[in-house]
Amino acid sequence: MNDVAVSLSQHLRAVAAPTGDLAIVLGQLAVAGKLVARELAHAALGGRLGTTGGINVQGEVVKKLDLWANDVMVQALEASHLVCGMVSEEMDEPLHLPDRCAQAKYVVCFDPVDGSSNLDVNGVVGTIFSIRPKQGRGADHLKIVPTTPFTSRFDGVDAFTLEPTIGEFIRSHEKIQIPSRGHIYSVNEARAPVWQPGILRFVDYLRAPDRATGRPYTARYVGSMVADLHRTLLEGGIFLYPAEAGEDAKSSGKLRLQYEAAPMAFLVEQAGGKASTGSERILDIHPTSPHQRVPVVIGSRDDVVRAEEFVAGRH
Numbered sequence: 001m002n003d004v005a006v007s008l009s010q011h012l013r014a015v016a017a018p019t020g021d022l023a024i025v026l027g028q029l030a031v032a033g034k035l036v037a038r039e040l041a042h043a044a045l046g047g048r049l050g051t052t053g054g055i056n057v058q059g060e061v062v063k064k065l066d067l068w069a070n071d072v073m074v075q076a077l078e079a080s081h082l083v084c085g086m087v088s089e090e091m092d093e094p095l096h097l098p099d100r101c102a103q104a105k106y107v108v109c110f111d112p113v114d115g116s117s118n119l120d121v122n123g124v125v126g127t128i129f130s131i132r133p134k135q136g137r138g139a140d141h142l143k144i145v146p147t148t149p150f151t152s153r154f155d156g157v158d159a160f161t162l163e164p165t166i167g168e169f170i171r172s173h174e175k176i177q178i179p180s181r182g183h184i185y186s187v188n189e190a191r192a193p194v195w196q197p198g199i200l201r202f203v204d205y206l207r208a209p210d211r212a213t214g215r216p217y218t219a220r221y222v223g224s225m226v227a228d229l230h231r232t233l234l235e236g237g238i239f240l241y242p243a244e245a246g247e248d249a250k251s252s253g254k255l256r257l258q259y260e261a262a263p264m265a266f267l268v269e270q271a272g273g274k275a276s277t278g279s280e281r282i283l284d285i286h287p288t289s290p291h292q293r294v295p296v297v298i299g300s301r302d303d304v305v306r307a308e309e310f311v312a313g314r315h
């Protein structure tokens, strides 16, 4: 038998030595992932889709499942006894657990349901998280530096797929390597009128036919970064949510540094790709607020380098 039965827990036991604390936190996140997956499978039948009627601190419509999944994540992480701070898209302020500080080692940042506009149509959604060592004492640890690397222990990107009938995540991909160049671009083109000129010229370039350089690229956009980056990790290409100008200006783009852009940047870099704002490496940005947004240009190395060249005005 080959690799068909490497479970996530077995994998974590192998790679998360010596203390196993990180494996415990990841194990709890896996439990939360299974609970959310189960809920999604039945939500439509149980009347649990739709909105709460509320708007979050970022001005976005809140879905019932956003809040439910947030509670599941908080409870699962609290139960680890190893986490004393959490930053979530669905919590206006970071959650600080002072009584855990003495023994806890980690702060976790998460987006409980990414792509939630797809929930009501049974589209692909996912949970994004990053685990960082706590910094300092007390609430100081919420001043998080996102570049704390686990690279020495987590070498590369392995993917695990939930096998629902046995309730286990089973390793489905080992050491994913993003092709150095792709043939797909992924961006919400309806926003093109408010893009900066460099991004506009870059996307025009990708659409222009040129056999020698493999153009035109083709377009795919789910509207769920987890889905669009899952494809990008496996097939290559480029995903963008650039900075915008105009009336409802998103001058820093839409995606949040701490629980969307940075975790995805980490995965993409670990898989040999590149993650940029268009002009700077995402993992070099130090956060200044919990829900800080950054422009995102991420994917195959050569495609991202080319995008940066356009942004810098070299084409």
Ligand code: AHG
Binding pocket: 060, 089, 111, 113, 114, 115, 116, 117, 188, 223, 224, 225, 226, 241, 254
């Ligand atoms: P969330 O559902 O957590 O609010 O995130 C949605 C994000 C991301 O997943 C996606 O790439 C992007 O928003 C889509 O935004 P547009 O609808 O503006 O394209």
Ligand code: MN
Binding pocket: 111, 113, 114, 115, 260
């Ligand atoms: Mn999101």
Ligand code: MN
Binding pocket: 066, 089, 111, 112, 113, 114, 115, 116
């Ligand atoms: Mn979300």
